[in-house]
Amino acid sequence: MSHDGFLGLAQQHPAHATLGGLVGLLVGDALGVPYEFHSALQLPGRMAIEMQPPAGFPRAHTGVPIGTWSDDGAQALCLLATLIEHGHFSLVDFADRLLRWLDRGYLAVDGRVFDVGIQTADALDNLRDGVSPRESGGAEVMDNGNGSLMRCLPLALLHRGTDLALVHEAHLQSLPTHAHPRSRIACAFYCLVATGYLQGIADPWASADGRLEEVYKAWPDARERNEYFRELDVLRGFPKYDAPRGTGYVLDTIWSVRRALEESTFEDVVRTAILFGNDTDTTACVAGGLAGIRFGPGGIPPRWLEQLRGFDLVEPMISTLLARGQ
Numbered sequence: 001m002s003h004d005g006f007l008g009l010a011q012q013h014p015a016h017a018t019l020g021g022l023v024g025l026l027v028g029d030a031l032g033v034p035y036e037f038h039s040a041l042q043l044p045g046r047m048a049i050e051m052q053p054p055a056g057f058p059r060a061h062t063g064v065p066i067g068t069w070s071d072d073g074a075q076a077l078c079l080l081a082t083l084i085e086h087g088h089f090s091l092v093d094f095a096d097r098l099l100r101w102l103d104r105g106y107l108a109v110d111g112r113v114f115d116v117g118i119q120t121a122d123a124l125d126n127l128r129d130g131v132s133p134r135e136s137g138g139a140e141v142m143d144n145g146n147g148s149l150m151r152c153l154p155l156a157l158l159h160r161g162t163d164l165a166l167v168h169e170a171h172l173q174s175l176p177t178h179a180h181p182r183s184r185i186a187c188a189f190y191c192l193v194a195t196g197y198l199q200g201i202a203d204p205w206a207s208a209d210g211r212l213e214e215v216y217k218a219w220p221d222a223r224e225r226n227e228y229f230r231e232l233d234v235l236r237g238f239p240k241y242d243a244p245r246g247t248g249y250v251l252d253t254i255w256s257v258r259r260a261l262e263e264s265t266f267e268d269v270v271r272t273a274i275l276f277g278n279d280t281d282t283t284a285c286v287a288g289g290l291a292g293i294r295f296g297p298g299g300i301p302p303r304w305l306e307q308l309r310g311f312d313l314v315e316p317m318i319s320t321l322l323a324r325g326q
Contacts, residue, residue, distance in 0.1 A: 007305040009318065014298025017198055018157045018321050024292015025076055025153055025285050026314070027304050028270045029069040032284035034059035036115075040246070040277035049271045051307040061114055067307040070115040072285040075151035077107040077314065079173060083158050084320045089169045095133035095176045099124055109310040115281070117248070120147040123177040137179035144182045146253040148174035150282045152187045153289040156194035158324055166191050167215045178250070181224075181231045186250045188212060189235060190286070197293040205258060209236070246276025246283045253283055260287040266299040 004012070006023055013019050034053045035043055037060050048054045051066045061070075078097035082090055097106060102124050105111030119138050126136035137143070152170055159166045170188040178184075192211050196204025216232065219225040235251055244256035260273040260283070273287040274280045292300065 005306070005311050006308050007302055010297035010300060010302070010305055013296075013322065015296040016322065017293045017296060018324065019318065020292035020294075020296040020299070021153055021157050021194065021198075021289050022076075022080070022292070022314070022318075022321060023297055023305070023308075024266065024295075024300060025289035026069045026073045026310070027292070027300055027308055028273065028284035028286070028288020029073040029281050030067050030308055031270055031288075031304060032274050032281035033061055033064065033068060033070050033115075034066070035274050035277075035280040036060040038277055038280070040275060043275055043277055043280075046271050046275060049274050051304060064112075064114050065110075065309065067309045068109045069285075069308075069310060070281050071101075071108075071113065071117070071120070071147075072150040072282050073310075074101050074106075074108045074113070075147075076154055076285075076289075077317070079151050080154040080157075080317055080321075081107065083154055084317055089155065089172060091133050091172050091175070094173060095127055095136070098176060099127055103128075107313055109313065117145055117147045119143055119145045120177045127176060133176040135175075135179070137175050137177045139179040141180060141182070143178060143180050144186075144250045145178065145248045146186075146250045146279065146282050146286070148178040148183050149186050149190055149250050149253055150285050152191055153194055153286075156191040156198065157321065159191070159195060160324075163192065163195075163211050163215050164218065166195065167212065181227050182234060183250050185212070185228055185231045185235060186254055188215075190254065194290060194293060197290055205261075244276055246273070246278040246280065248279040248282065253279070253286055256283050257287040257290065261290055261294070266291045266295045267301050 053059050082094045100106035123137045167188040170191045171184040174184045174187045192208035193204045196207045201207045216228045238251040239255045244259045246256045260269045263269045269291040270284045270288050273284040
């Protein structure tokens with residue numbers, strides 16, 4: 001593959017939904033990094049949301065070059081690398097890669113880790129101490145940050161099996177850092193939404209809701225089945241009681257992204273995601289992945305593709321995505 005960068009890839013494969021999902025995720029993440037930790041009222045106007053914020057804006061992570069993805073993109077690439085190397089999801093391998101990311105900057109641009117969630121850091125400390133990846137993640141109701149949701153899209157991008165298998169893998173990939181059932185079902189729901197966009201379903205969100213319910217109806221463990229249905233009700237009820245605010249709470253992220261996907265271009269989707277404020281890189285990352293599928297790489301603004309860094313890290317994985325996405 002020639003080293004044309006992200007823009008060259010988009011020009012060669014403008015309608016490739018799988019590639020669009022990956023690149024959209026990375027672009028959304030990098031675009032949101034400078035605006036993180038700011039409330040909606042502190043952000044510049046919509047048209048000023050760019051990789052390079054307006055002069056004078058007190059951007060987050062001031063030492064990080066513009067166009068750099070954060071922990072969201074790096075962890076998603078860890079998952080993608082596991083899937084490519086093994087041909088299926090391996091929990092042990094994935095957990096090992098997460099530790100390599102945190103400890104050595106694996107798949108981080110410039111090898112530098114500059115952002116990590118508290119829950120994720122605590123869970124990876126447990127892994128480092130020898131705790132099983134099935135037990136290392138926080139399992140309390142207050143442990144439902146969006147740290148496993150932000151990285152799970154590669155499961156959907158490469159999935160060719162049943163909904164049950166995809167839901168099971170979405171649950172598993174969440175366990176090393178976010179083990180509560182709420183986080184697990186949020187990841188499963190998001191992956192089903194993503195496959196809905198990949199399949200061209202008219203309403204991927206409603207479809208994912210119904211498909212997830214059918215999966216849980218057939219879930220073999222009765223205790224887990226009841227638990228998942230309780231949490232599915234919580235997920236469904238969130239927008240009835242709280243407006244999307246772009247926070248790090250996993251359900252807020254889901255519904256903030258849902259609102260952003262009502263926009264009609266990639267650019268407007270990720271800008272809307274960022275304009276919720278707060279956890280801007282993750283909201284834009286999660287929204288950008290779906291928008292990249294929906295609009296394809298050709299729908300991502302060329303100026304953002306030109307500014308996105310780290311192509312050398314992603315290029316070895318892209319040929320597999322291109323081949324499997326035919």
